[in-house]
Amino acid sequence: MQTFRIIQPTPALKPFIRYYWILQDSTSGIVSQRTLPTGCISLVFHRGERLKVTNRNELQPHSFICGQESGYSDVTSTGDIEMIVVVFQPHAAKIFFRMPVTLLRDKNVAVADIENPALRDLAHRVEDSASHDTSIELIEDYFYKCLMSGTPYHLPRLTDVIRHINNFSQTNIKTLSDIACLSEKQFSRIFSENIGTTPKDFIRIVRLQRTLSVLQHNPGIGFAQLSYECGYTDQSHMIKEFKLFSGYTPKEYIARYSPVSDYFTF
Incomplete structure (x- = not known):
């Protein structure tokens, strides 16, 4: 049980x-x-x-x-x-x-x-x-x-950065560093220290989770439309990234599992 x-x-x-x-x-x-x-x-x-x-x-x-x-x-x-x-x-x-x-x-x-x-x-x-x-x-x-011992100085700007990544399927480091009011070098260092991975890799993970969320709520979507909605350059880019992170192509994955996004669902 x-x-x-x-x-x-x-x-x-x-x-x-x-x-x-x-x-x-x-x-x-x-x-x-x-x-x-x-x-x-x-x-x-x-x-x-x-x-x-x-x-x-x-x-x-x-x-x-x-x-x-x-x-x-x-x-x-x-x-x-x-x-x-x-x-x-x-x-x-x-x-x-x-x-x-x-x-x-x-x-x-x-x-x-x-x-x-x-x-x-x-x-x-x-x-x-x-x-x-x-x-x-x-x-x-x-x-x-x-x-009680306080929160990090950079927390508000990182909150704004994460909100932007969540709301926009396409973004870049320049845009994110501008939101944080930091140079790109400073931003990348502070982001990694607080989030645990680089901005580029975090964007890729959120894109994967966005893909799972769209598949979860729209299981009949075509892969060309899916790749567009989730911010990939094209369908082959989506398939390559999805397999890198999951070990399966999207088609193979949904044949084995019911797609659920832990990031966007809860």
């Missing part, structure tokens, strides 16, 4: 946290899933058995930060699943971890390996808490305490 819940953060945390999700699955047998880059950094707590990342041949840590990803991963269950996951706004994770989040790219970094006693204590308390609701309360209390 599987249950899945999306929980919205309190209004004060909404500028920093997109949502929380909770998954429980006691399905007998092995469950496999392909995950694609979402454009967001996550904090993951396993209260059940851990997942195996098969293409890296490694078990996920009990509690870990999942950095920005540049490609797909295949994960497989190893028993009963019980996960609580925090999905940050694209530009907000650095506020809570106090490090350049480029260091997390393409990594699952165990909370136990981070020099942050308060975060390690949170992980233990979430794993041992009596209920999911209590776990969310513990997590939100931790985030509130983090915010």
